[in-house]
Amino acid sequence: MKRLRVLITNTSLTDRSGTECHVRDLAIGLLRRGHAPVCYSTYLGEMAHELQAATIPVVDDLGCLGEAPDIIHGHHFPETLTALLHFPATPAIGVCHDAVAWHDAPLDFPRLMRMVAVDDACRDRLVNRHGLSEARVAIIPNAVDLSRFPSRGPLPERPQRALVFSNYASENNYLGAIRDACGRTGLQLDVMGRATGTACADPGRLLGCYDLVFAKGRCALEAIAVGAAAILCGTEGVGPLVTSENFAALRRMNLGRRALQPPVNAGRLAQEIGRYDPAAAAAVSAQVRAEAHVDSMLDSWLAQYAEVIDEHQRASACVWPTESRAAAAAVRWLMPYYREMEGKARCIVRLEQQLAANAERLAQHEQQLARQQQEIVLRDQRVREVNQQLQRSLREAARLRRGSTQVRALAGRLGRLCLRCTLLPQLAAIVRRLRPSW
Helix, strand or coil, X not given: CCCCEXXXXXXXXXXXXXXXXXXXXXXXXXXXXXXXXXXXXXXXXXXHHHHHHCCCCEECCHHXXXXXXXXXXXXXXXXXXXXXXXXXXXXXXXXXXXXXCHHHCCCCCCCEEEEXXXXXXXXXXXXXXXXXXXXXXXXXXXXXXXXXXXCCCCCCCCCCEEEEECCCCCCCCCHHHHHHHHHXXXXXXXXXXXXXXXXXXXXXHHHCCCCEEEECHHHHHHHHHHCCEXXXXXXXXXXXXXXXXXXXXXXXXXXXXXXXXXXXXXXXXHHHHCCCCHHHHHHHHXXXXXXXXXXXXXXXXXXXXXXXXXHHHHCCCCCHHHHHHHHHHHHXXXXXXXXXXXXXXXXXHHHHHHHHHHHHHHHHHHHHHHHHHHHHHHHHHHHHHHHHHHHHHHHHHHHHHXXXXXXXXXXXXXXXXHHHHHHHHHHHXXXXXXHHHC
């Protein structure tokens, strides 16, 4: 296959969500095979920096691209529409990663010639909710870049360390039930994810430290690839422990929403923990590493690119009025979500204003507290001065008491001496009178 210029769109490249990691693995894989990927999003951040570090161009303005791509790999409705309008001669493939999210709805546009779903739930959305023909829909499951997720050593006979691997798990949803279940079964539990502030840029480096992982979707697939036992779990509910027997069926569900049955409770989780089997975990890990590696996913995508480019070249040219009407219909379809986002934006503005007012009140309280603390410091200093003065007065009083005692003793001695001095002359006169009679 000739070198392809592939434009990959995504709603954001700021974090390490499922689609953002998919974009990274896809782009780096294409680059390794000699193709020329470019990534586009209007929200750039950590993932954009990671892609740029891998020498993959990332733009937030399609006007920065000096050459048109051969094909558009479109994630998310608004960004895919933007790319199609900017490059009027380029065909596109759209991707549906979520069976519910509005931005994963398919775009009805002449040059968007194929839609790809990552699982059966997304495929059913495209065919049975949006009316796409089965011929226009393919399924390419998610995969794992095995270079990022090396195999761990053999699992212990009994699990000792467990991990919740999810960007959505928190104390406000199902994390408490997992803690309870792990407490019942004697498992040490850690959490890795954005909602708890414990996200990790390189999870493959840490997953091998855990025997049992609670996760869903891509996270579950990565944990299994490393060699940990995985129990499916998410905000939607609890799924089974993944084994070789159920892996094929669960992968068609993307190990996600369809595989999870509510509610999340400690009893159900403890039951699945009891099914832990090191040999079974090793078997399903080997299966994932053989079937779900990123190279097999790249083969599927490159085959889709070739078919779509060939189909586009054989198709009659699409006149602008047709695409213009399709673009108008797409913008009209977006309007309810625009209004919803506008309403949310107004709420955010009100919240920001409230936060600013609260911050001002807090600053005033802090100033008042600072003044009170200063007054307390001055009072403490005055108390210390009074205490020092009191100590000096007490020492002076003690000194005066000692002096008074000495004066009284001296006065007594002087009084006795004066008494003796007064009696001596009288005694001498008596002696003189008595002397002749001796």
